[in-house]
Amino acid sequence: MDQNSLPPIQTTARDDAVLKALVGFVRAEALQPGERLPTERILAERLKVSRNTVREALTRWEGLGLVERRQGSGTYLKAAVSPGMLHMPLTLAGGNDFTSLMQTLEIRRALEAEAAALCAERASQTDIAEIARKLDIMEQAFRTRDGMSSEEDWEFHQAIYRVSGNPLFEQIIAAMHELFHRFWEHPLGVRDFGHASFPYHRTIYECIAARDPEGARAEALKLIATVEDDLKRGAAKLKLSSQT
Amino acid sequence: MDQNSLPPIQTTARDDAVLKALVGFVRAEALQPGERLPTERILAERLKVSRNTVREALTRWEGLGLVERRQGSGTYLKAAVSPGMLHMPLTLAGGNDFTSLMQTLEIRRALEAEAAALCAERASQTDIAEIARKLDIMEQAFRTRDGMSSEEDWEFHQAIYRVSGNPLFEQIIAAMHELFHRFWEHPLGVRDFGHASFPYHRTIYECIAARDPEGARAEALKLIATVEDDLKRGAAKLKLSSQT
DNA sequence: TGCAGAAATTGGTTGGACCATTGGACCACT
DNA sequence: AGTGGTCCAATGGTCCAACCAATTTCTGCA
Structure with missing residues (x-):
């Protein structure tokens, strides 16, 4: 030393x-x-x-x-350090599970839509091919296991964030993703959670491949909307109690 | 095992x-x-x-x-605490080059628009009055000091984030704000930096007061666009070098 | 009454000590 | 060679008793 x-x-x-x-x-x-x-x-x-x-x-x-x-x-x-790095402690007051989950989705809705639009603007041909590959893997996993393709699903989304050209999207949305899933050990009794979002992955991809930013934004919003619906259904079913 | x-x-x-x-x-x-x-x-x-x-x-x-x-x-x-609090520390490697500043604005564009829309949906009468108060203070400061109302400007925006009902907006945008202003003592040689954004504060407020989410979203996007323009002008003038 | 200075309060820092856990070296036995 | 046991040095975790530096409060003089 x-x-x-x-x-x-x-x-x-x-x-x-x-x-x-x-x-x-x-x-x-x-x-x-x-x-x-x-x-x-x-x-x-x-x-x-x-x-x-x-x-x-x-x-x-x-x-x-x-x-x-x-x-x-x-x-x-545990992680790379650099001078000038910025620390952003995100704190979610866990007064009410449903509210907290919904708040992470509100952030995701905003960022996911913007990332998809930027991705459609900036994607190169190789980028599009990479996203297509992730989409295929995800759809394959979805069909063979009939849902529960969360791992491959997440990889598809991450590919989009990367192609957006702005690393902040991936980092912040990843934080939202983790916050969301930390509440998520029990899928709220909704067996087919995430099924409704499935078709929008391909429509998002098609808009990106067609270089259609506004289309990609719209499809991303639809996807998040289905997740929000699933969440609301689960909350209504279980009557999530607000715990102290 | x-x-x-x-x-x-x-x-x-x-x-x-x-x-x-x-x-x-x-x-x-x-x-x-x-x-x-x-x-x-x-x-x-x-x-x-x-x-x-x-x-x-x-x-x-x-x-x-x-x-x-x-x-x-x-x-x-400094903040409310509860037993179920969830913490997600996020550290971003921030640079001070043009690209990094632009990236913070891309995040802000997405979140600012969403927060303004949610604020317009959810604001109560007292919320609207509070935002109006911050707006008055900010416009007053802007006129007396002819620009450079950054402190009061920021308070106005924070009020909107709070009324959005989702504390994550304030937390994340505050981090973007700090990242942006960390290297901001000299407005890149652009003397009238921020002047162009001034009128949109009032238009955003009017949309919120009128409970017009999509209008608020549109005005917020226009505001961020002016900041992006200022940044591009400054970058073109100073030819910001990308430094580690 | 007003205000400068002393005194008390409170977080920040120091140095030293001991505890609890870890991981490697060494050993006895099979 | 391999298994388990014991020991020991290194390392983070906790504790204590001071003192320093910034702030607040009180005091007494003008």
Whole structure:
């Protein structure tokens, strides 16, 4: 390890400075996700700050999912870090399950429609071929397993986000997707959940292939609408209680 | 062997327990956002844990934006807390080149339009009055200072997000806003940046007051379009270089 | 009454100590 | 060679007792 890649800290706002220094260290050492960071004691010594200060800084990173600490083992990088990265803690007040799920869908509706439109504008021929491939895989899985093609379904959507040319779409919608599915262990008793959305995957693709942004937007909105309907049906059936 | 039949056991989780207790305290005392929490020393004593442990827990909450600490003053609640809260920390690698700024605007375009439409659907009379108040303040500031009403402008928009009934709009757009303005001290040499967007604030408000969702959506899109134009003009003038 | 300065309060930092868990080294036995 | 047991050093987790720095509150003088 290069001794000079961890210079002492100087100013106040210690823990922020610690994180900044740590970003520099990770880049200097070209640490990849999964690799181990220096121990807290070493960091404290090198940065000339107390170990508690190092711990406060690492606690923040742990809360952001950038790092994982294992007692007795060490602290491990979980994601790529870069200077200037922006942290966006999304908090969903879980007062009411149905409301929370619906809120993630409202965000998805807006972003999904925009992403589909941008995708239709910007897709190259190879992009379109890639999306077609994902669509085939998804439809195949849907037919053989009769629904429940959630994994392949998600891959199809992700392909669209990527082709949109804006990585923010994939990251934010992925966060909505995860929030949605964290509530989702029990499919609310709706057996055919997602069936209604199936045909719109192909219509979205056709609009993209035809370079029709507004058509793609419209079809994406229809798709989200079917999911919202499924959700409402499930809520009505189970009478989801608002839990404290 | 079934992997799931032997889940990892959990031994110690002090700071989690502290946060759980704190949620209970906030509810028991019916603390509202803005109010002050007990001091770290008192919490440590009451919960029979070290002050360090209390601090680690509060650091996590601070990272999630639930709480704000002011040295010498105290720790204040920043948002409502509930036992079922769901957190999804999202970190974006932000650049300051033209492409990155444009990408934040693509997200904002989608969300701003949706939020305006939902706001027009759901606004109560008092909501509309509140938005009107923010609009007046913003227009006043714009006229007296001849532009540069960014602070009051932002408050107006935030009011719309809140009335939309979905806190995710405010959280996500706020992140886009910060990403956009982080490198924004000098308006790219465009002196009248933001002037073109001014009239649309009032047209958006009028659509909301008239309960016209599609109109509000259209006006919001026009507003974002003016910002995109300003950005393109600035980029053309300064030839923003893409830097890491 | 007004206001500058002292005092109390509160979060931020430090250093040192001990505990709990981990993972590897080493060993005895089969 | 392989299995299990024991030990030990390393590492994160917790605790304590101070002190520092910013803020708020109180006090007493003008």
